[in-house]
Each structure stands twice: as structure tokens, then as C-alpha cells.
Amino acid sequence: MRENEAIIYEKATNILLELKIQPGMHGFDYLRKSIELCLQDGNLVNHITTKLYPRVAEYFNVKPSIIERCIRNAINYSYKIKGLLGLNNIYDTIIYKNDFKPSNSELISIVVEKIKIDLLKENLA
Secondary structure: OOHHHHHHHHHHHHHHHHOOOOOOOHHHHHHHHHHHHHHHOHHHHHOHHHHHHHHHHHHHOOOHHHHHHHHHHHHHHHHHOOHHHHHHHHHOOOOOOOOOOOOHHHHHHHHHHHHHHHHHHHHHO
């Protein structure tokens, strides 16, 4: 794993843990891989069902429908236990009040943007 890939892997892992998504859930690994791929190719977040899920599915040797369902289940779990309020800690401001459940693509986009911001800040420092 290259240095940049390791940094992205660590940042994605930490954010998912902050959202109280459990590492034992399949959705955890699928979300992390989705985030990594979207950071490598920003266009994927706009083609989540046609391009992103199939790539993640190929990586894990499962069907794209399993990727979608497991990610949705992980988000549902986090929403139920108010883990998504961790988005406020991640962004260091109130951006979420647990008044709606984000879609798979919305959550992936939010996390991807946060990691992009962090990487830009680190490169400027």
C-alpha cells in the first residue's frame, strides 16, 4: 500500500468509526472501499449504481446488489443509534441533526469531501 493510499485508508476508517459503523459489518469494508475509489476517481460518486458498486463488488467478489444493501444497512444502523451525529465532530460544526437518513451516495459524498479537505489542508501545511 502506497503512503497516500494508507493515509486515505486510515482517514476513511476513522470517519466510519466516528459514525459508529462497526468494523465487523460488511458495510464497513464496502463503504471504506467505495470512499477510496471515489477519491481516486471523483466521477464514480455520480455513477454509484452503474460504476461504483460493480467495482467494489469485483474487488470483494460479490454481487453489486450485496454492496448496495450492506452499505444501506450500515447507514441504517448508524442512523438508528444516532451515530451519524458524528458528522458534526468530523466537520467541527453542526451540519447534521439526525432528522433524516442520508442515502448511500450522500454519505459517501460527505465523507469523500471531508477527506479531500483534510488532504488539501495537509498539503498546504
